Amino acid sequence: MAYRNGVYAAFDGQGTTNPTQSDIKYYNLLKSWASGENFSYIDSHQKTRSVRDSSQAETLKRVLRERLSNSKVMLLILSEDSNYDRGFLNYEIEQALDTYKLPLIVAYTNIPPAIEQQWSTLEKRWPRALSERLNNYNSDKTLSVLHIPFAKQDIISALSSMTIHNKVYLGKKLVLK
Template identity: 40%
Template sequence: MANRTGTYFAFDGLGETDPTKSDFRYYATVQGWNAAEHIDFKFVNSHEKAGAVRDTSKLSTLQASIRQRLDGSKNMVVIISGDTRKSGSLLSWEIEMAVDNYKLPLIVAYTGYNSILNPAALSGQWPTSLENRINSGAAQAIHIPFKKDAMFDAVRRFTVNGEEIGGSLKYYSREAQVGWGYIS
């Protein structure tokens, strides 16, 4: 196993070559948080630890690169939007690999929500591979709104060598979310 210091970000590319028309835009937001000097949000990006692969690369080449990135990752952020597909995207395979082969804790970040207090109510948005692993208990997952403070805290805490999540449907307490200003 590689030095597991990275955070792997997974999202549905929605079959688009234009990143502004896919969930890549949320990943770009996280990259912006990481790059901004005035924001205390820093992480090791697993996507920068392996060679770049274009979307036009052969599937086998892309999957080999993803395996290398997952092998060096301490956790995985799964970005879920209203457009995320149930199946048919590389995201499903990435989730399967992360949970089944690399035992990565999942940070499931939902776009368009101010707070998450009942992750089971969002199950209709989960890709089937995520749903199966949550329902079977195979996935260790914390569910958060796609917001900087929650993401920073989860990325820092829940790692292969860090704090255990302790279940598939975990979320931050109401008090924590009030503290971040997500709930008034």
């Protein structure tokens, strides 16, 4: 059995490898926060060999599954540009929730305070796999999801309280400050 101590960060690459034109900038910001003090972060992506966008789809999926199997939580970063059905993001969400039963922390970028409690605004960012699971959620399922702003302190707090070893079953509850 894998030692599940990593954080699996997922985001929409917007179909580009240019870091200034995709949500990878938020992943890079997360890694820079983790290099500072008071931020315990083990990156699941660093625990396996790297793959290129030009790799075969099955090779990419195999490496993604390996990373997920070594993870204690999935941190899903969603921006205004996140797409409903592009790339491997839906596959990652499906595997994380259905196969590996990971708790999910959904971190929303650039949320103005006035829309914090408006689901309709946040739902527009949800990829298909997340939308299907949250909109079809019922209380007998073990869906563990926490919704937060993409902010350093909120992420630190969420990562310390939501893991495969310590799940909180929140469903569609929005936890924004």
